[in-house]
Amino acid sequence: MGKLGTALAAGVMLLLAACGTTQNLSRKVQFTPPPGPFKITLMKPDVQLSLLTAGGLEEPNAEWTDKARENLLKALTEQISGRGGAMSSMQELPAEKTMVVADFERLNRVIGTTIIMHKLSMLPDLPTKKDRFDWTLGNGAQAIREATNADYALFLFARDSFSSGGRQALQVLGMASCVIGVCLAPGGGNQVAFVSLADLKTGNIVWFNLLAKSTGDLRDPAGAAASVSALIAEMPVTPVLAKKQ
């Protein structure tokens, strides 16, 4: 998991380098929330925060990660409920039921990576996926529905890194080298996050969004809320609720 996550985060940052905004795929996805309240279950969030060392290595930090997980969960619950969904967390499930969904978490990791690589980056579309967005977890996803009694499953992946003192010193030194015309400043910390929403009746991925930026701080509740809101800002709101507002 660690290796895939790091590779994914690195790949995304490389491919979306210098891109400070949120990539949005909503126009390609036909997601219409059901009329009336619906239930979303949050799958085990894949979150890791780390310190970016002078050498460029990401050193995971447990305290930051715990804080970010807590902040993201809170922000998601609040913002999803504002959209007519009721959030429940996977962590509330008994152990034998988590076994059922583990496969789908792994499958979604691969699907998410593929979507980012072939839809959101400079890599060419896959031959069978040109001009369409029909990724799916398969009919088997109904098992999650049976285990959780939810209508949708929300998957969250997030990585955030912060420069160490040594890294910052290197950046300052690198900037100084610009004086002679050759800028060698190494990059600072980055934030990469994606959410995908799967319809548990069909298994289809009905919503996907990616965030890649070099600002923001998931350790801070406001920073986490801002990232979540950027991620789900364009997710349609339940019609019933929309009328009420």
Add this chain to the structure above:
Amino acid sequence: MRHADASRRAFMLGACCTGWGVTAGAPGAFAAIDPSVMTPTLAPNFKPVDTDEKGFWQAVKDIEEDIKRSNFLLHDEKLNSYISGLCCNLAKDFCPDMRVYIVRTPYFNASMYSTGMMQVWTGLLLRMKSEAQLAVCLVMKSVIICVVTRSRNIAAFARKPAAMRFLPRHWRLQPEDLAIW
């Protein structure tokens, strides 16, 4: 017979600790050491203190969560209790710190993580002819949990800039050196 078993175990513990001693840069460790006078450098139920090691433990905890829910995990009760029992017999006081997972994969290996997660691959079991052979492999893994440097070494290695890791020690530029600037 019991005595012979005990001394073999002690011999392996000694051999492993000697190996560790050599890597830690103590050439004198080649000299014969009576294993019975050796003490673990860590107490059982060790918890990480440093920030980097805490981060490492958390990352490993996530891997363990994944392993627990893996389709490759063998759930055979008899086999699990046999292997766990063997490990406990070898690790003694450190037994409660260890969690053994038997993973179905044909490759020849076992691994120990600093948090106490041990993976025994079925490929290892395929190749072992006796309990003694298996015990040699498992004690080599078990001993990792009682050595103070465990993930410290890995963390220190990871902190070094990638290009510098394989240079001779005195050539390496430490991040700390740069921070002084």
